[in-house]
Amino acid sequence: MTQEAPEPLVAYDHTDLVNRPKRIWNWGNIPLPGLLLPALGAAFGFGLVWLVTLFTVSAFMPVLGLSMWTSILYFGPPFAVYFVWGRPLPSALTLSQQLVVWADYWFQPKRLQGLAADREPENLHWQVILWTPGSPRWQARYDAARQAAAERGTAFSPRR
Structure with missing residues (x-):
């Protein structure tokens, strides 16, 4: 008579998969801090625009040329965007989620047309229809x- 080993329990957590840091590197058996891919994408996009802008301005202002002292000006803001973008705000939303909520609030068609009154109703009442x-x-x-x-x-x- 053979006893079969019980199946191991497997639990899947599908919550907030996009904003969870990806632990893609290990040092032995220790996972190193991962990358937050949405924040990395935002920092990369901002960094490209930032560098192109600074290189263009430095053509007319030689003091902004890339040097040891101006490297903080060139590379600091994209790093700051990475760390700010993925950090939860006091509302428990990340900056990208908060921007989506803000854009949805301010750019609704009703609000753009001036039809959205931001006030609560004064009287609430229930209406019941009984049908026989x-x-x-x-x-x-x-x-x-x-x-x-x-x-x-x-x-x-x-x-x-």
């Missing part, structure tokens, strides 16, 4: 459906 079927044809179908449900013993019509 009056048609004999509908009542016959309803009774037949209730009878079939009672025979099957559904949760809505228990067996008698």
Whole structure:
């Protein structure tokens, strides 16, 4: 008689996969801090625009030429964008998520047309419509459906 080994339990966590740092390097068995890919993409895009802008301006202002002292000006802001972009704000959103919420709030079609009043309703009321079927044809179908449900013993019509 052989005993089979029980299957190992596997749990999958699919929450916030995009914003989770990717641990792609290991030092022995120790995972090194990973990269936050959305922040890396934002820093790379900003860095390209920033470097092109600074190189263009440095053509007219030689004091901004790439040197040991101006390297902080050239490479500091893209590094800052990487660390700021992926860090959660007090609202628990990252900067990219907060920008999406901000853009959705300010660029709604109703807001752009001046039709969005940002105020709460003063009076709330409930309205209930009660309907009793009056048609004999509908009542016959309803009774037949209730009878079939009672025979099957559904949760809505228990067996008698």
